[in-house]
Amino acid sequence: MNNRRVVITGMGIYSCLGKTLDEVRESLYTGKSGIIFDQARKDMGFRSALTAHLEIPDLKKELSRSQRVYMPEQAKYAYVATCEALKNAKLDQDYLDKHEVGLLYGNDSSADPVVKSVDTMREKKDTTLVGSGAIFQSMNSTVTMNLSCIFKLKGMNLTVSGACASGSHAIGLGSLLIKWGLQDCVICGGAQEVNPFSIGSFDGISAFSSREDAPTKASRPFDRDRDGLVPGGGAATVVIESYESAVKRGAPILAEVIGYGFSSNGDHISVPNVDGPARSLRMAIQQAGIDLREIGYINAHATSTPKGDQNEAKALFNVFGDYRPEITSTKSQTGHEMWMAGASEIIYSMLMMKNEFIAPNINFENPDEDSAKLNIPSVRVEKKFDTFLSNSFGFGGTNSTLIVRDIK
């Protein structure tokens, strides 16, 4: 029971590239950017008013008031993504009621309800006026507490907070629970709020691109002239389960999670290094038990920051050497989806693998010394591949690497 195969049986997404898998696949194929200039941020004193753009879903028809009142925006994104994933995985409420299905979702902030509650308390001097939803909206585990109650889940119920690697770690940890026989099916994912309050302090450390005159050109991972990341968000859900469970249910078996690697840099709080990511990469490949030349595509973490992309490029070159599979960062299109990114980028890569293309690393116009050593296409590549690797790194030096193999 401690080495079971882990397969992906369903996916769902709500992102700046689309509100369904079909819309997102099309956006990836055409190299569309989801980035805009947001005047409201400028008015708040942001250094950079660039952001991914997406609407908060209106769930009045789907959920009751008493369900919605506890949900901040990222829980709403996660609900929509999870509905799509459950449907695609052929998981209905009857199955969820009768089995111990788990939930592991990445999330690492819920700033908007915190700020609004504190504003009310300061102004009115009366805590009752913040309302009943604020406490549940404000907690880091808000996504899992909401989804577990809405879908009446009975298995593992936990939020994974690993900065910008949260979503990737959620899938990795979920895969271990299944591999070890502790769960048969786990709903994994990552969610990211998109409101200004959540990332004003991030803007304050000059982490964002200031290319405000050309929003769609601002996120340019690996490009020589990159000047910072662009914040994004939404939610992505990946249903994983044991191969046996999927076969027994007659579920669609899309791919297999064959490797999960992780590491900690043990170094600076924000500046990534080379050794930590390289160890995560090697561990994932070793866990997968494959030759690295079997990997046909790498979805890089690369966020468009000068140092981060440089050190990831060095780590990738250190590990892959003269073997040069296509490497792209979908953050060139989405911006940095942070707590969500590790999960959404598994879905982006899955959509590419299933549809036999690699989305362009848009805005990659000139390499620097390190990215020049890698095979980074700036235009779409039509290519069949059956194994991909996805990197996610976060503040505090947390690293996660997943390797996924196609099942046809």
Add this chain to the structure above:
Amino acid sequence: MEKQELIAKINEVLAEEFEVEIEDITPEANIKSTLMLDSLSLVDMVALIESEFGVKIKGTEVSSILTFEALYDFIYERLA
């Protein structure tokens, strides 16, 4: 504000916030069952009354306000 006008306003804000039909709010009806309130959403009703009408309902008072009529009277008396 005349009492009938006040009652109409109370019914309107409660129906909108708790997403029930305004016709279901009658003087003798039970507040909790009509508005489908649990212990958490009861807090939202108290907050709504305070923010809309400036009338604070203490925790010890809310448990004795069972019907809409009792609520109308409570608010009307505080505003008088």
